[in-house]
């Protein structure tokens with residue numbers, strides 16, 4: 001559901017969430033994050049949606065946590081609110097999330113981008129974790145996810161200088177999937193989302209789950225997890241349809257069953 005802070009729509013089987021605080025470069029206040037996570041969870045349950053696109057505007061995906069809001073907090077008040085717990089719910093979303101990013105993607109904005117499974121960036125994107133310059137550090141996964149995404153050395157440089165990297169650097173680092181002109185980033189993300197929306201939904205969701213386990217489990221545990229997901233998919237109608245369609249040399253029609 002659209003609110004003042006997020007705009008929501010669907011295009012075929014793609015759910016699209018647009019962050020909508022342009023006057024503060026989409027700074028992520030608590031209300032925005034709360035509404036965003038609620039909407040992600042709603043879309044995750046919506047049978048008509050198979051892939052989610054998360055975007056901002058061409059000037060800013062998000063310039064980080066709302067500094068004005070954070071400046072009011074004490075160590076105790078922020079701990080009691082447990083304000084980052086809501087972020088943990090994002091990692092439980094089972095449908096793929098594609099980030100369509102442009103402009104400032106900083107701090108919490110970078111952390112939000114790293115919660116996406118794939119990212120299409122405009123040429124004007126700047127990605128960074130500038131928290132160190134404020135006397136703090138990332139709190140929504142920046143140190144953990146960035147190291148896993150780009151390796152210790154590059155992550156350390158970004159985290160300790162606080163300086164942003166360009167879209168082309170992010171591409172070279174493997175932090176984004178593709179860089180396109182600013183006029184094209186949104187449509188490119190929708191195109192990718194629609195392509196994935198045509199795949200069998202149960203397979204897509206278990207592949208996402210298993211791939212994310214690779215960041216947490218040992219190789220032996222991960223291989224076992226993958227195998228169990230594989231076995232599970234053999235019970236699906238979609239795998240019968242997929243294999244039958246291959247044998248009959250026709251296009252498969254997947255229903256997510």
Ligand code: CAA
Nearest residue numbers: 024025027063064065066067068104107108130138139140
């Ligand atoms: N929080 C609150 N307001 C923000 C904001 C933020 N993170 N980022 C930008 N804004 C506001 C500015 O205060 C300004 O508002 P006013 O017009 O009312 O003055 C408006 O957005 C436009 O910003 P600027 O005038 O600063 O625009 P600019 O083009 O000159 O600079 C910028 C852009 C380099 C992104 C600069 O705004 C900036 O450095 N922003 C802060 C980035 C940052 O430090 N993010 C990390 C936050 S901490 C965090 O995210 C913790 C975590 O791990 C979750």
